[in-house]
Amino acid sequence: MAVDRDRVAAAIREVLEAIGEDPERPGLRQTPQRVADAYAEFFGGIDADAAAPLARTISVSQGPAPETEPSGAVMLRDIQFRSVCEHHLLLFRGKAHVAYLPGDKVVGLGALANVVEILAARPQVQERLGEQIADTIAEALEARGVLVVIDAMHGCLTMRGERQREASTVTVAARGEYTDPAARAELIALIAAGRG
Structure with a gap:
């Protein structure tokens, strides 16, 4: 179901009136x-299949270069995203760092960014967003391990209440081999190295 723009517009008109504004002023x-x-843009991922970008995989063992079978993780750092916090309907934005330890399937790097974008285009909380990204990649690629680290700034913290303008929230979601903190330490170091 697509966003009902007419209903949203009518509701926003009501909100403007409720806060004492005149929705007819220029x-x-x-x-x-x-x-x-x-x-419609912010919530375009509500009905989208987050695993769809991962459908086109390449077999590591039977693909074009089986002698180059990956021995370590594939990581895409600094995937910029924006989402809407479901608690206050305020934006939060940040970067997602996604790594997976391939089984027999690998995927184009853009597909990882697309998964993040689809799942972020829903009313969200950061903790669930990371878990959903990790689950989607782990299941679709049958990965031996998945690590998702999200660092984001939330409008509900930066623009209201205590107004912690520079505060960011970091969450970690891990699957498979990366549930062991020692196994993911190298990836965390690589993410941190990218911040310099």
């Missing part, structure tokens, strides 16, 4: 439709 006249268009 600066706000187009706001309900603009918000509806933005929500």
Whole structure:
């Protein structure tokens, strides 16, 4: 089901009236439709299949270069994303770092970023987002291990309440071999090295 833009626009008009604004004043006249268009983008992942980008895999053992079978992790760092916190409907944004230890299947690197984008385009909490990314990759690729580290800044923390403008939240989701902290230590070091 796609976002019902007409209903969103009507609801935003009601919100504007509820906060004491006039939705007919020139600066706000187009706001309900603009918000509806933005929500269609922000929540476009609600009905999308997050595993779909991972459907086109390459067999490591039977692929074009079986002699180059990976012995370690495949990592894509600094995947920029934005999402909407389901608690306050405020944006949160950051970077996801995704690594997997292939079994027999590998996938194009852009597919990993697409998984992040699809799952972030839903009302979310950061903790669940990381877990969903890890589950999707682990299941679709039958990976021996998956590690997802997310570092994000949340509008509910930076713009309201205590207003911790520089605070970021880091979450870790691990599957398979990477549930062992010693096994993921090298990957965590590689992520940290990219920050310099």
